[in-house]
């Protein structure tokens with residue numbers, strides 16, 4: 001109990017009460033503060049604590065007590081994965097020697113090297129790791145603001161939004177229309193919107209076979225397009241209408257009040273509208289002043305160190321690093337490189353050359369899994385893809401089933417690697 | 421003209437006769453004897469062959485690993501088949517030579533046949549019962565896959581477990597450090613040699629899985645040894 005009280009400092013009253021407590025417990029030990037306990041930050045905090053064997057003072061600041069993975073949240077929409085299994089707590093990370101604080105970081109003072117929390121606490125650091133994921137660009141979809149997410153959910157940060165979208169899909173009227181506004185590049189999980197379409201189509205095929213799916217997309221091409229199109233034709237023939245920029249998919253407006261979507265001037269009444277807006281680095285990265293005009297935070301390819309501040313590392317979706325897609329796998333891979341670089345700097349640990357990797361699995365229909373992946377290495381300019389592979393169209397059912405089963409293994413593996 | 425056709429054509433020109441009927445892989449008669457002694461306790465082959473402890477071997481070449489619907493394969497063999505492993509001269513040669521190098525968890529309780537000539541003979545015999553012998557390139561006797569054999573110096577490398585621990589973080593995104601296997605095999609507690617041989621089989625693209633081929637191909641010999649040393653310690 002004592003342990004829990006010390007580790008889980010909630011926001012609000014508890015945090016304020018603790019303000020009088022000494023700010024720095026372990027004077028002398030180098031301090032690393034990690035903001036964001038997702039795929040990138042969770043991994044970084046855990047590996048920093050584990051590998052430094054107590055020689056680093058590691059603090060993780062995370063807004064939520066429970067992390068809901070975006071990965072596999074589409075499978076939840078499709079009825080293939082339980083909601084509870086997407087939830088992960090911070091107990092194991094804390095037990096591994098990380099001080100976990102459940103609060104929101106509101107400011108970074110780079111000169112003083114401190115982080116300020118919503119609860120008022122000020123936390124000093126020697127190195128800061130920023131892994132706050134994404135935020136949405138206001139105004140990127142005309143007619144939609146974050147306040148409309150209750151009516152037209154994004155479901156692109158997993159949590160109540162995901163559950164809302166599932167309820168909406170499950171209760172669509174017979175023969176209704178599901179619309180998606182797909183995001184412009186770059187965004188998290190390049191195949192994510194299209195895996196989601198597959199999962200929605202699977203649900204509708206079983207419960208609502210006359211329903212239709214519309215996708216308005218500003219991109220000519222998207223990840224695994226040939227595989228998805230083949231799968232949609234095979235499993236959901238005639239249900240999915242993908243409208244690319246050649247058909248005006250890039251000229252879109254939504255009307256949450258009347259549940260309408262306007263594609264290239266043509267108004268369609270819809271029953272569910274999933275708006276996935278344009279994205280940028282999680283806000284705290286901009287507040288810390290480490291983002292570029294693009295909205296993302298440029299980093300050195302060999303270490304994930306910010307190009308704008310030597311004491312800050314940026315991991316995962318927020319970083320602008322080169323060729324790696326914004327994925328949980330990438331964030332996890334980058335976190336390990338950064339954790340080693342930080343231990344090298346602060347503790348003189350042996351630093352080995354950086355290697356990065358990514359694989360993204362997607363489910364198209366029951367037991368019909370596909371994957372795309374690549375290995376990466378740092379060059380002076382960027383993290384560059386050095387080798388890649390992708391599932392092929394026309395693969396047989398046994399291979400697709402094995403790929404799906406492998407994805408279940410991957411989910412178990414990566415969540416154990418991050419959260420224990 | 422393919423190199424093989426060229427060899428045959430040259431042979432014809434020089435000898436002025438049809439090439440010898442002897443199988444360039446090896447002596448199938450000797451193979452039959454080997455089969456009798458080493459394989460028959462578990463496998464049947466030839467007219468009326470049925471599944472026993474191991475699957476029947478008629479028509480093995482050109483077939484997917486783990487593909488007989490009426491035989492229950494080990495999880496590893498089924499997985500290899502799903503990954504795309506097909507029995508060809510090359511893959512069969514690797515399997516007979518060292519079953520666990522190709523299919524780590526195979527139930528085939530066989531140490532492997534290291535002698536090249538003996539293996540060639542056995543494979544020549546097996547091939548007589550395949551419908552699709554065209555799937556096996558006719559190779560001159562010297563065209564053994566010895567270039568694919570692991571240099572003993574590679575097997576002798578001592579891995580640096582500290583380096584292995586760092587590199588292992590690349591593996592644990594998918595393979596669990598506590599050895600759980602679900603959809604993705606466990607890689608903890610393996611004898612180092614098995615680990616090294618398996619990684620090189622991916623690197624040489626003998627084993628079919630694309631993610632593993634990619635991961636293995638970027639590790640050099642020392643790094644593979646380091647990983648083997650590290651994972652051998654986890655159990």
Ligand SMILES: Cc1cc2nc3c(=O)[nH]c(=O)nc-3n(C[C@H](O)[C@H](O)[C@H](O)COP(=O)(O)OP(=O)(O)OC[C@H]3O[C@@H](n4cnc5c(N)ncnc54)[C@H](O)[C@@H]3O)c2cc1C
Pocket residue numbers: 035036037038039040041042061062063064067069070071072073074103104105106131132133134155156157158188189192193196282283284315316317318326327328329330331359360361
């Ligand atoms: C539908 C969907 C499907 C996906 N499928 C896959 C997949 O199959 N495979 C895959 O690899 N990836 C997948 N992804 C992508 C993956 O979820 C992200 O790329 C990954 O989570 C990025 O990790 P991160 O650490 O950068 O950010 P996140 O995991 O989003 O973590 C950021 C954390 O920071 C916290 N935070 C933010 N700001 C603050 C602050 N100021 N103070 C305190 N805490 C803060 C947040 O609460 C959050 O917990 C998918 C994404 C979506 C949307």
